[in-house]
Amino acid sequence: MPSNQFDHFGNTEEMMYLAVEASPSGMVMTDCEGKIVMVNSMAEKLFGYSRQELIGNSLEILIPERFRHQHPDYRQSYINESKSRPMGHGRDLYGLHKCGKEFPVEVGLNPIETKHGTFVLAAIVDITDRKYAEEMIRLAVEASPNGMIMTNCEGTIMMVNTATETLFGYQREELIGQPVELLIPESHRVHHPKLRNNYLKEPSTRAMGHGRDLYGLHKSGKEFPVEVGLNPTPTPRGFMVLASVIDITQRKYQEAQLKAALKEKDLLLSEIHHRVKNNLQIIDSLLGMQSDQLLNDAATSVLKESQC
16 A cells, blocks of 8 residues: 555646645546546545545445446546546545545546556545435425426426326326427427527527417417426526426406406497497487477477477
8 A cells, every 4th residue: 555645647737736735625636547547635524434435445435335336437437538528427425434425526526647557537526415406406496386398408208297197197207308399289390490499599587479379289279378487497407497387277268258248248249239220210310309399499499498
């Protein structure tokens, strides 16, 4: 086991070590065999080990047992690829504390070429707080009475809640990974990608389709009117759009009923006006006839005034 962290490095590498030591992320350097050759103070804090306990040990000591058997293959694949990139893209990664507790991590890998060979420097961040915040958001979305649909920039559905399942008649397993156009009537699908791209150019929290009637498409093939609110949502996996969908069938029915009642009221008022006008015309004619038959100027004057 090396006696200290400089056994593999010369003077130039010592400067790199000082930079690594100052990093706010946990930094762990391994050789091609996966042996730990350097760690910083943050890595000690992160995993609960002293650096003396880590130097010379296999990197797998910091990985939960359920992932250890796969890790050597992943490590070798990375050595062959040898370029800077995130580790485990698309997978949830976990570190293992000395006490045996697992915690979620984000890992960035960087190959380091030295005269002693290729080393790998891993930058490790504990994302427990981020995962907690994401879980709180997920629970809030799940509890929403509105249908909630999260899509990525390509319009692929990444998350839905129970209300969405009820609204559209699909199980979430049928929706995740599918294009959001699945939930849009065919007559509107051709325009949707362009509308989505326009929204992504200037994303903001707003209602979708302002001034237009929007419709959702149930699994059964039935269309129903909807109201959609769009919310841009930056996430660790890229920019997402969270859409809140409300079935407004009942509202549309009530609006139609109200319009019908107002139309009926207008027709009734028009009919009343017409009948009153006709009756007044009859009265006017009768008064005219009476005034023509009277010889009394005063009485005739009264009848004429009544006609005005």
